[in-house]
Amino acid sequence: MTVTPLEVRERYEPSGGIDWRFAPLAAGTFIAALALGGLLYLLFQAGVYLLLLIPAFMAIPLSFLVYGAVRAGHCRSRLIGSALGLAAGVVLYLGSYYTGMVHSIGLGGWHRIDLLPRYIEWRAQNDVARGNHGPADEKPKPGLNLFFMILELSTVVFMTAFAGRASAGRTYCEDCRSWKRRKAIFLPPGSSAPFARALDSGDFSGLEGLQEIEMRVDTRQYAATILERCPSPGHAGGTCPTFLTVREIRFGGGAGTIPRLDLSIGRSPIDRVAIAPEEVSRLGRLFPALAGPSRQEAAVPAPVEVA
C-alpha cells in the first residue's frame, strides 16, 4: 500500500457550482421570508414581542428553509449560499416593517416600497418599549429603538446567512451529482494526533486504543471524527473519494448531529482529507460505526470475484 502524507493529500473544496433548481427554490424562500415578516408584525401588533428574542425565534424556521433551498438547489458556492441567507434575513426583518406600512396606508399602497425608509424612521421615532407587566415607558427613545433595530436585523441575518453558508459548504460529489453522506463518531479530545500519525505513516496501530466517548447533552470537549462518502459507492466506477475530518471541539455539545458538529466551536487538524479505499476498510474494522457498511450496502451481498 502506498502511503500519502497528510500534507499532500487531496482535500475537499466546494466547486462553486449551482443547479437550475436553485432559482425557483430561492424565490420560494423569499416568499416564505416575507410571510414570516408579516407574522412578526402581527406578533408586534398583538403585543407578543420580546426585543431580539422574537425576531431571532422567527429566523429559526427561515434558516432551515435557506439550508434546504441551498441543499435541494445543489448550491456548492458558499458565497451564493450566504447571499441567499443574507437576502432572506433582510426580507424577513424589513418585511415586518413593510407589513406595518401597508397596514397603516392601506392595501392599495402595497407597491409603495419607496415609502418604507420613511415609515421605518417614523417607527424608530415613535415606538415605545413596553415591559410585559409594568406600565409603558412614557416617551419613545429613538436612539434605543434604532439600536435594537440594527441589533435585531444583524442577528436575523447572521443566523440565515450562516445557514446558507454551512449548507453550501457540505461535501458534494460532482460525479454523482449528490451531497455525500456523513457519519460521525465522538472520540476523546486530542484524538486528531493519532489519526494524523496513522495517515502519515500508514500504521494504524496507534488508533487501536481509541474508544468512543458517551455523548451527553453537556459533553463539551471531544474529537468529532467524520467520514463522508457517496450514497452509492458503485456510481462513477466506485472512484469517488472518501473524506475524513477530525475536528477538535473545544465547546460543543447539545443533542443531535447538527449542534455537535456544525454549531460547535473548534478547529479541524484533519479537514476533509481524501483517504484510500483500503484505509476506509481499516477504519471500518476499528470503528464500525464510522466506516462500517451502511444499511443498504449491508443488504446487498458482496460481489464474488472470479479469478
Ligand SMILES: [Zn+2]
Ligand atoms: Zn460520488
